[in-house]
Amino acid sequence: MNPSIIPSTLKSRVTRWIALPSLLILLPNYLAFAAVTCDAGFIPDNFDSTDYTNLAPVVSPPNPKSNQAIVGTSNESYLIASNVLTTDGTLSSGGVNIYQSTAIPATTSTEAAQVFRFYQDFANKTTIRTVSYTFKNKFTDQAQALNKLSLSVFDIDTNYAGFTTSGSVNTDYFEFFDQVTITGFTSANSTTPITPTIQSKGSGISNSAPYRQTNTTSSVSCGGLDNNCKVSVAFSQPVVRVDITYGNNTSLNYYDQSDDNGDGIRFNDPGDQLIDIKFDGYCYQPQPRLTYAKALSTSRKTNTDQFTVQIKDNADNSVITSGIASVTTTGSNNTVTTGTGTTGTFKVNPTKTYTLTEAISGTTNLADYTALYACKKSDGTSVSTLDPKNLKLTYGDNWTCTITNGRSNYVFSGTVFNDNGKIVSPNKDDVSDKYLNNSLYFNGKYDSPTESGIPFTTGHTITLNKCVGDTSGSAFTSQTVNINTDGTYSFNLTPAQVGTNTKLCTTQNEPSNYTYTVDTTSNSRQIDITNSKYNYPNNDFGDVVQENAALVLIKSQYVHDCSLNNLATIGVNYDGSASSAYSTKPISDIIPGQCIAYRIEAINRGNVSLTDIIIKDILQSKNDSNNSLVTSTLVNPTPIGENSGAPSFATNSVSIGKNGTVTTNTFSLDTTTATRRQAIRFNTKYGNTISN
Numbered sequence: 251m252n253p254s255i256i257p258s259t260l261k262s263r264v265t266r267w268i269a270l271p272s273l274l275i276l277l278p279n280y281l282a283f284a285a286v287t288c289d290a291g292f293i294p295d296n297f298d299s300t301d302y303t304n305l306a307p308v309v310s311p312p313n314p315k316s317n318q319a320i321v322g323t324s325n326e327s328y329l330i331a332s333n334v335l336t337t338d339g340t341l342s343s344g345g346v347n348i349y350q351s352t353a354i355p356a357t358t359s360t361e362a363a364q365v366f367r368f369y370q371d372f373a374n375k376t377t378i379r380t381v382s383y384t385f386k387n388k389f390t391d392q393a394q395a396l397n398k399l400s401l402s403v404f405d406i407d408t409n410y411a412g413f414t415t416s417g418s419v420n421t422d423y424f425e426f427f428d429q430v431t432i433t434g435f436t437s438a439n440s441t442t443p444i445t446p447t448i449q450s451k452g453s454g455i456s457n458s459a460p461y462r463q464t465n466t467t468s469s470v471s472c473g474g475l476d477n478n479c480k481v482s483v484a485f486s487q488p489v490v491r492v493d494i495t496y497g498n499n500t501s502l503n504y505y506d507q508s509d510d511n512g513d514g515i516r517f518n519d520p521g522d523q524l525i526d527i528k529f530d531g532y533c534y535q536p537q538p539r540l541t542y543a544k545a546l547s548t549s550r551k552t553n554t555d556q557f558t559v560q561i562k563d564n565a566d567n568s569v570i571t572s573g574i575a576s577v578t579t580t581g582s583n584n585t586v587t588t589g590t591g592t593t594g595t596f597k598v599n600p601t602k603t604y605t606l607t608e609a610i611s612g613t614t615n616l617a618d619y620t621a622l623y624a625c626k627k628s629d630g631t632s633v634s635t636l637d638p639k640n641l642k643l644t645y646g647d648n649w650t651c652t653i654t655n656g657r658s659n660y661v662f663s664g665t666v667f668n669d670n671g672k673i674v675s676p677n678k679d680d681v682s683d684k685y686l687n688n689s690l691y692f693n694g695k696y697d698s699p700t701e702s703g704i705p706f707t708t709g710h711t712i713t714l715n716k717c718v719g720d721t722s723g724s725a726f727t728s729q730t731v732n733i734n735t736d737g738t739y740s741f742n743l744t745p746a747q748v749g750t751n752t753k754l755c756t757t758q759n760e761p762s763n764y765t766y767t768v769d770t771t772s773n774s775r776q777i778d779i780t781n782s783k784y785n786y787p788n789n790d791f792g793d794v795v796q797e798n799a800a801l802v803l804i805k806s807q808y809v810h811d812c813s814l815n816n817l818a819t820i821g822v823n824y825d826g827s828a829s830s831a832y833s834t835k836p837i838s839d840i841i842p843g844q845c846i847a848y849r850i851e852a853i854n855r856g857n858v859s860l861t862d863i864i865i866k867d868i869l870q871s872k873n874d875s876n877n878s879l880v881t882s883t884l885v886n887p888t889p890i891g892e893n894s895g896a897p898s899f900a901t902n903s904v905s906i907g908k909n910g911t912v913t914t915n916t917f918s919l920d921t922t923t924a925t926r927r928q929a930i931r932f933n934t935k936y937g938n939t940i941s942n
Contacts, residue, residue, distance in 0.1 A: 286398050286484070286531035291646045295324040296531040297331075299364040302351035305333050306366050312349035314381070319388065327597075328537050329394060330386040333366075337379045342506075345371020346522050349381060354526065360475040365404070365526040368496055372520050375504050378497035381527070384438075385490055389601045393438035395488035396532040400449060402482040403430050403494065404526040406461060410469040411505060422467065425506060426523035427499040429462035430481065434489035443493070446483035455481050462499055475526070482530065496525055537597040538643035540651065542571070542606060544591030546584040547656035548745075551618045553582040556611035559591055559653060564603045564640070571596075578611050600645055606638040608653055618782055620658050625651040660748050662714055662777060663740040664789035665703045666733055666758060667696045669770040676797035679804070685855040692800045692856030694771045696790040703737020704793060709761030712739045712791075717755035717776055724749030730759075753778050758791045766793035770800070770858060800856030801863065801919070805848060806832035812845040817887050817931040820847055842880060842936055851929040852897075854919035863919060865897065867912045869904065869934055881937045883909050889932035897928055 288294050297305075298321040305315050316332035341347050352367040354360075370379055387394040409425040433443035445459065454463050454470060461481040463470045472479030485492075498504065498520050506521040542559050558578040561571045571577055571593045579591035598604065606623055610616055625633040625641075628648035643649060670676065671691030673684060690697045714729040726749065731739050748754075758773040760766075770792035777786050808820050808831070823831030832849045840846070850867060854860050870882040884904045889912065891897045897917040904910030912932055919926055 286400050286533060288398060288533035291535060292397055292533040293324050293326070293536045294531050294533055295322045295326055295329075297364075297529050298323055299353075301331070302364040302366060305331060306349055306351045308350045308352075310348060312347070314349060317386070324536070326534075326537055328388045329396075329534070330388050332384045332386075334382050334384075335379060336382070337377070339377025339379075340373035341377065341379075342371040342373045342519065345373075347371055352526070354474050357474055360477075363475060363528050365528045367524060367526050368494075369522065369524040370496065371522045372498060374518055375498045375500050375502070375520055378495050380493050380495040383492045383494075389599055393490040394534070395436070395490050396534055397488045398484055398486075399434070399489055399492065399532040400446075400482065400484035400530040401432070401492070401494075402480055402528050402530055403432070403461070404475050404480045404528065405472055405524060406430055406452070406455060406463065406481060407470045407472045407479045408463050408465070409471070409521070409523075410467070421503060423503045423505050423517075424498075425504065425521040427462065427466075427502050427504075427520075428523055428525055429460040429497055429499050430525060431459045431461070431493075431495040432481075432483050433459075433493050433495075434485045434487070435491040435493075436487055436489055438490055444485065444487055444489070446485045449482040449484050450477075451481040452476075452478040454478065460495075460497075460499075466499070466502060475528075484530075494527060498523075535645035536648075538600050538645060538647040538649075539595050540593070540598050540604075540643060540647075540649050541595045542593045542651045542653070544579050544586050544608070545652050545654040546586060547622075547654050549583040549657075551615075551657065552613055554612045555614040555618075556580065557591060557614060557655065558609040558611050559593060560607050560609055561593065561598075562605040562607060564605055570598075570604070595648075598643055600643060600647075602642070604641045606641055606651055606653060608655075615782060617784070618658055619655040622654045622656070623651065624654070625649045657745050658784040660743045660745070660779075660784050660786070661740060662743070662754070662756065662786045662789060663738065664712075664756065664775075664787065664791065665696055665698075666710070666712075666737045666739070666791045666793065667698075667701050668704050668766065668794060669694065669696075669701060669792035670794050670798050671697070672700045673798065676795060678797045678799060679802055681802055681804075681853050681855050689857060692770050692792075692794060692798070692858060694792050694858045696788070696792070704733075704766055705737065706733050706735045707761055707764055709759075710764060711759045713757045713759060714741045714743075714754055715757065716751065717753055718774075720753065720755075723751035723753075726751055726754065748779065751779060756789050760793075764793075766795055768794045768796055768799045770794060770856070800854055800858070801860055802853045802855055803865070804834065804851045804853065805867070806834045806851075807837060807849075808832050808847040809837060809840055810845050810847065812843075812885070812935055814845065814847060814933060815887060817847060817890050817933060818892075820849075820931070822849065840936070845885060845933055845935045846882075847931060847933045849929055849931050851927060852917075852919060854921060854926040857921050859918060859920050861918045862916045863897075863914075863928075864900075864916055865912075865914045865930060867932075869909050869912070870936075871909045881909055882934045883907055883937075884912070885933050885935045887933055889930060892929040892931065897930055899930075 286294050301320050304318045312335060314333040314335055317330050320329040320331050335349055346369055348369040350367055352365055354363050354365055356362040385394045385396055406428045408427045411423045411425045413420045413422045432446055454465055456462055456464055504520045505517040506519045542561055544557050544559050556579045560569050563570050574593050576590055576592055579586045581587040623638040625636055669692055671688040673691055685691055690700055710733045711730050716726045729741050733739055754777050756775050775789050806824055821831040824834050850865055872881050884906055886906060889899055897914040900913040900915050903913040917928055
């Protein structure tokens with residue numbers, strides 16, 4: 251073939267490339283085109299100029315970088331990007347093949363911009379080269395989807411080289427004819443590409459991929475950021491990878507006149523060509539923001555009390571806010587000086603959990619204060635389920651959390667408990683080791699979990715009031731609460747309610763149908779209130795059923811012929827096996843006119859001292875006209891107390907020769923083996939008539 255070439259149409263990019271180094275200056279990214287518009291909850295961002303140079307440094311041969319932390323333009327930092335080049339076909343060995351960051355200066359019609367310059371010399375028209383951009387999340391190291399990602403490719407132009415004539419047929423040749431395909435992928439493992447939507451393009455650019463000039467009969471020449479040779483696209487779906495494939499229109503003919511190898515014109519070998527790639531923006535949910543601040547609902551205990559708000563990383567318990575100067579409060583009373591006691595707004599790791607807490611400063615004792623945590627979202631709504639020890643925010647969250655301190659409330663609490671020492675099958679007369687050697691039984695102490703609270707009975711309440719006879723302190727409004735189902739109760743009072751009182755009393759109010767009728771503790775307890783102490787637990791009340799009462803009375807008798815002169819000579823052998831022993835067995839074959847000596851023993855089988863005990867025993871007497879009972883009278887010897895005369899007998903106790911009631915004076919029983927028993931003895935004589 252003898253081609254006839256029109257030299258005036260020949261164009262070369264070699265001289266354009268030589269001029270490039272003088273343009274490699276970093277331009278601020280604010281000169282880029284308008285940012286993308288994001289949906290609610292997402293923020294716009296884009297590559298900063300340094301991100302271009304970090305991903306595609308100016309080196310030869312090209313060396314695109316992986317896993318580069320993106321600075322961005324929106325003060326975010328969790329995006330990591332990579333770019334990689336792949337080639338399908340052959341590149342010209344003597345040609346210029348470069349991929350690097352390049353600064354495009356402003357012109358009268360365009361702004362300056364930083365771009366990725368793709369400058370190639372393909373060995374044939376079917377060779378293509380692809381640059382892939384992938385995105386990851388630095389917190390998870392997983393693929394990060396970007397919403398509404400948009401980008402522009404510039405300088406999609408052509409260079410018409412001339413034609414050859416064969417007979418009457420002319421064949422057009424191009425040195426290059428740029429064409430670009432842009433595809434995206436929605437996941438890291440996806441093999442199904444998605445096609446973006448054209449946002450704008452040069453009037454001569456094709457309406458679909460591959461994007462190229464539609465004029466195939468002459469050159470279309472552009473430079474810089476000329477809109478005539480540009481296509482701008484955006485993805486309607488979130489993408490984690492974008493591929494830009496660059497090559498030539500394979501339907502056309504090419505030859506390269508540059509003669510880089512000195513071998514003359516090369517047919518079907520395109521010459522040097524370039525495109526510029528610029529990211530226009532993308533959207534993503536921002537890293538979560540957290541603001542933590544202090545408030546006081548009541549005045550400080552003292553004005554030198556101050557607080558330091560802290561946020562701790564639960565992974566290692568480190569204080570992540572330790573470097574913030576404003577975290578410690580200043581101010582007095584309940585005022586926190588504006589700008590203090592706050593972390594300000596800062597970003598947290600969405601994969602971690604945090605604890606909101608505080609530290610003391612100045613004279614603060616945190617025991618003097620309550621702490622209430624509350625968080626609000628950026629839209630003003632409250633965080634409904636909040637655990638300040640396990641705080642976790644996700645992308646897009648912007649929370650303001652407040653810890654409000656107030657003077658501590660006073661808590662007075664206790665339990666009404668069954669002081670039975672876990673004795674089952676109670677017996678009111680049992681003085682076996684089941685009772686006597688049970689240290690938990692009837693000891694006036696709540697021995698949980700052996701013992702348990704007494705279940706709620708209607709009307710069973712506790713009253714908190716000033717103690718009887720106490721006129722000190724301020725006025726106090728009586729408080730009454732029901733016993734809970736587990737026997738517990740609690741009063742929660744503000745410092746204002748407690749006032750200046752230094753003691754209060756709790757009183758147990760037992761309903762009439764209450765079955766635990768025996769008290770093991772007093773039904774009134776005094777609580778002494780001290781400075782800086784707000785919690786007063788264990789104000790317990792012990793009760794037992796009647797069968798578990800601590801006091802046991804054993805009455806035994808000894809039948810004789812009235813010749814007894816000394817009550818002390820009778821034994822205490824209860825089984826009645828000896829002739830001179832008291833017996834608890836029923837009396838049989840008694841003859842009217844005989845005598846019966848009685849012994850009544852009081853035993854404390856519990857573990858608290860019993861006081862003010864009085865023994866009363868009514869002597870038998872006829873109680874109707876039929877003489878249904880024999881009349882019994884007190885006779886000599888004189889009644890005695892076994893413990894050196896104790897218990898003693900009251901002055902109103904029945905006299906010798908009379909029928910009435912034997913009555914002792916008050917006495918006490920302690921809890922040791924030697925002190926837990928007392929007994930009395932007295933002698934009686936029956937009359938001469940007995941009923942059937």
